[in-house]
Amino acid sequence: MSAGGLRRLLAPRSIALVGGAWADAVCAACGVIGYAGELWRIHPKRPSTDAQRYYRGVEELPGAPDATFIAAPNHEVPAIAAALRRRGAGGFVCFAAGFSELATAEGDHLTRELIESAGELPYFGPNCYGFVNFFDGVALWPDQVVGKRRERGVALICQSGTIALNLLFNDRSVPIGMVLTVGNQTRLAAEDLIELLTEDERVTGFGLYLEGLRDARRFAAVAARARAAGKPIALIKAGRTEAASATVRTHTGALAGADGAFDAFCAQAGIARCESLATLCETLKIFDCGGPLRGRRVLTMGASGGDMAMTADAARDLTLEFAPIPARSRARLREILTDKVHIANPFDFHTHIWFDPPKQRAMFDVVLRSGYDAVGFMLDCPPPPGNDSAYVRVVEQFAAALPGASTRAVLISSLPESMSAATRELCQAAGIAPLQGQREALEALDLAGTMGETWAAGSRVELRIPRAAGTNAQALSEPEGKAALAAFGVPVPRGLIVPARGAAAAAMSLGFPVVIKAAAATLEHKSESGGVVLNVRGAQEAESAALLLGKLSDTLLVEEMVTDGVAEILVGISIDAQFGQMLVLGAGGVLTELLRDSVNLLPPFTVGSITACLGKLRVAKLLGGFRGRPPGDIPALVAAILACARYAAANLERLTELDLNPVIVRPQGRGVVAVDALIRVAQER
DSSP states (O other): OOHHHHHHHHSOSEEEEESSHHHHHHHHHHHHHTOOSEEEEEOSSOOOOSSOOEESSGGGSSSOOSEEEEOSOGGGHHHHHHHHHHHTOOOEEEOOOOSGGGOSHHHHHHHHHHHHHHTTOOEEOSSOOOEEETTTTEEEOSSOOOSOOOSSEEEEEESOHHHHHHHHTOSSOOOEEEEEEOTTOSSOOHHHHHHHHTTOTTEEEEEEEESOOSOHHHHHHHHHHHHHTTOOEEEEESOTTOOOSSOOOSHHHHHHTTTHHHHHHHHHHTOEEOSSHHHHHHHHHHHHTTSSOSOSBEEEEESOHHHHHHHHHHTTTSOOBOOOOOHHHHHHHHHHHOTTSOOOSSEEOOSTTTTOHHHHHHHHHHHTTSSOSEEEEEOOOOOTTGGGSHHHHHHHHHHHTOTTOSSEEEEEESSGGGSOHHHHHHHHHTTOEEEESHHHHHHHHHHHHHHHHHHHHTOOOOOBOOSSOOOSEEEOOHHHHHHHHHTTTOOOOOEEEEEGGGHHHHHHHHOSSEEEEEOOTTOSSTGGGTOEEEEEOSHHHHHHHHHHHTTTOSEEEEEEOOOOOSEEEEEEEEEETTTEEEEEEEEOTTHHHHHOOEEEEOSOOOHHHHHHHHHHSTTHHHHTOOTTOOOBOHHHHHHHHHHHHHHHHHTTTTEEEEEEEEEEEOBTTSOEEEOOOEEEEEOOO
8 A cells, every 4th residue: 555545545636426325425525625626426226417427336437536435335345446446546435334343254254355355445444434634625524524624733533433523523623634534444544644644744733532553563653753743642542441351360460451551652652642532622732733842830820819729629630830930020920910919820810900901911921931831821701792802802912922932822711612713713823722621721731741741851662562472371480480580680589499398497598587488380379378478587487387388389489588678569561462561560569459559661661761660659758768767779679670671571472471579679779679479471382
């Protein structure tokens, strides 16, 4: 499939419509958008009239169509695709459903037929709604077209036709240049469209609704290309609560979750993952007005203390930084507003200058040049016709102060409907992002700021994906697992493997206190089956422990016990079906299930990225020294985690699960010790 063929499909000079009522709807959509090319109709039975000629098939067309919309019965689609290929057509939209999305033998058979019949032709679907191209005036779209022709804007790519319609129907002034639906992604997937449209200067960013990825590695590559071109991506991916595809056998698997790898990918790739369509819309408006923010330092302001209080509350679980207004700016604002106004962030400037445009302009000049990444002016306006009042005039002063400022400006209405289309257009013409809805506006600022910091830091993703999913996996015994990890530099306790009768002697040779464990590989979770005895302090205790544990295993592992730990950390490697190896870090030991405090990280694993992830954990306070306790040896912990990652990389095709829980972090300068290890590897066939 060539890029030229896809360009021909997206900006056709000739269109063929195959079908009845649905094709009629596409014909109407072409009229609404002002399509100026050739439009040919195909129907096996409809009679031609003076107003409209109907061809009986692709073979009768006067030329090879650049784009075709197929709304025929699904069993007829492969033959139509084959005819289009023979004519040298550009590509098509397969509106028809009943293919692989049914997960039936018949649906899969039809899909294979379609793929073979289409050859190298690019096509959308099957089971998709088509596309609207507002740049070039094309609508292969069997529904209402809401929007207008544009010279620049964002491209929306959706797996769901209904979601695409919802976004198209928005009353938020999202600058949509294209909306494209991909359906089953049998031929064209989201990554194909991102790759092509990244080169289009008219596209300012991408908004995606995804239910799954066809090729994670390629998606990562085209996302990186879009980022390099300054084209940010915001998306929603369904499936946060789906069950994991593989059986979860470890704490690592449970903490990683079904969606953890995708979250980690978005965070590292600098992609804004949104929770709602509303937040997606607001984020895209920020992107269209200048791309991601530089960071998360935000000033919010308004003429109401209530608005400012609600802003602080609404942002309490976000990572926005409401840094104090700098002293020099505070002094200048006090001159403008007098001592009647308390200068703070969020900034309630009251209504003393509501009817004083020069002072409004002076105030906005100051705040827009106070070093923030974004300044948000909060204002809800009355509905038309009252929207030409003082409310709009103050927005005009905000806009007038923006030229020359390095800070980005946004207008925020607390209610989505409290900002008219005219006000939104005024803002966008001035380079101000008009954000509707307080919470979604703050979420959008948070996402745009985080993305900007990620881009500036140069964070990237290098996926480690096994060639095939591990099958017939088997656990190594704990001694085997620890030996394998130790060979890569993971610190493990001194220990001896002995028969039950030799436990006391082994303990004495190591020195008390010790830990004694059942060593059978079949005991994957020894604590839950009573296979661990801690804090053994003498020979008699060792003999008693050996007698008990000998019922579970013929051999025992006797290890020195670490007694000076300041924190316990879980270190694991989870294998995601699409994104491959993922590092999971979390609170370890007895706190693992209680806190569920964890972070995920995809390769490359570096000192900086691991240290940053550790800092996000709630137990990071323990590592830093909590309530007089000594700080932990964080460099040694990071080194142990990197060693674990090296083992995982070396065993990419065999490793199915790795769980070190806990790694005990000792005081600064005394190192760390991985006191428990569970490793499962695929067996040789």
